[in-house]
Every structure is written in structure tokens, then in C-alpha cells.
Amino acid sequence: EPEVTQTPSHQVTQMGQEVILRCVPISNHLYFYWYRQILGQKVEFLVSFYNNEISEKSEIFDDQFSVERPDGSNFTLKIRSTKLEDSAMYFCASRRGGGTEAFFGQGTRLTVV
């Protein structure tokens, strides 16, 4: 069964460092997303990506964040200068079309120290 794959599963970084979180969405999906979940809190939307551009982003997704789909399979989230409050689980998701179910990866646990 096709699945969304995320790497690494856990990343520890120093405050102020850049991190790149990687995702391989399901191959015939067209919409790609990043969400995050701070420990004990709701899953929050960060950004959606369609047709090779950002289609929507939340207030959390400020200038420190960027996304890229460098080739036909990978989808990345970059945090330019990490803060302590960026510590969270980051989930990549993809879906075939609007209104269909989104499938999530297993997440990357980001710890900023």
C-alpha cells in the first residue's frame, strides 16, 4: 500500500541552525501539505502546495519557513533559523484531489535545544 515517507524520524538541532525536513508523498497525489503538532496540542496546518507553488499558508508559516519540491518525488520543509518554540512533530501529508482524504507520514520529531 502506498504511503507517505518522512525523514529523519527525529532531529535535534541547536537554536539558530537551519533544518530541512524531507518527505516523499504518494506518487499520484497532487496536493502536498505540512502540519505540525506541539506536544499535547492540536495538529496545526502550516502550508499547502499545489502545481509547484504555495497555495495557502498559515500565520505560523513566516519568512523563516520555506517549502520546495525539487524533483518529481521529494517535498521539503526548511526552517531557516530554528527557535525553541519550533520544537514539535512535523507531519507531511498528500492527497489525490480536493475533498479526498489526506494521508500522513509518520512525522519528524524536531527538538531545538
Add this chain to the structure above:
Amino acid sequence: EDQVTQSPEALRLQEGESSSLNCSYTVSGLRGLFWYRQDPGKGPEFLFTLYSAGEEKEKERLKATLTKKESFLHITAPKPEDSATYLCAVDAGGTSYGKLTFGQGTILTVHP
């Protein structure tokens, strides 16, 4: 602003004791309501999609229903392996490109 509220926050059941989880939502227009299961430290696992009031979906011991204001996830004769956090999310449609708004989840614990 789209809002999703789940209740109860936590539910403890004995094995075989049926119950229901509630998801209330306020959205400008509903494109779809989704139920997910989340195990600790893992990503949400898709369970059901509901699109219109009156719709029902079933899978093993789970049944999801939808009205114009809320959705229920009914669990019949649960087993310990059903223990997880159950998440409800809505796709409000409109100009959003499938953004999901999640509730805070219901933590279900089923004791043998």
C-alpha cells in the same frame, strides 16, 4: 473562522463496553469531514470521510455518522487495541486547497 471541538477529551472503557465520540464543527462550507486514528508518536491514520448530512461509514468496530453540525464515531464492543487518540478534521472548501482543521482529539483507553 473554522472550528472543530471534540468531546470528551478522554474516555476510558472496559473491553466490550460500547460508546460514542463527538465532533462538533463550525465551518463556512463543508467539503468533507475526516476521522483519523493517532497512536503515540505516530502520524494520523485515515479512517473515514463523510461528505453530507445523513451519511454513515463503517469499518470493523467503528461507525462514523454526520449531521449538519456534528459527527459521531461509534465504537462497538471495543478491544484494547482500539486504544488511541481519535482525531476529527474538516475541509472547509471554499478557497482553501484542502487545508484540514483538526479538533484536539479524544484519547480512548480500552481496558481488558
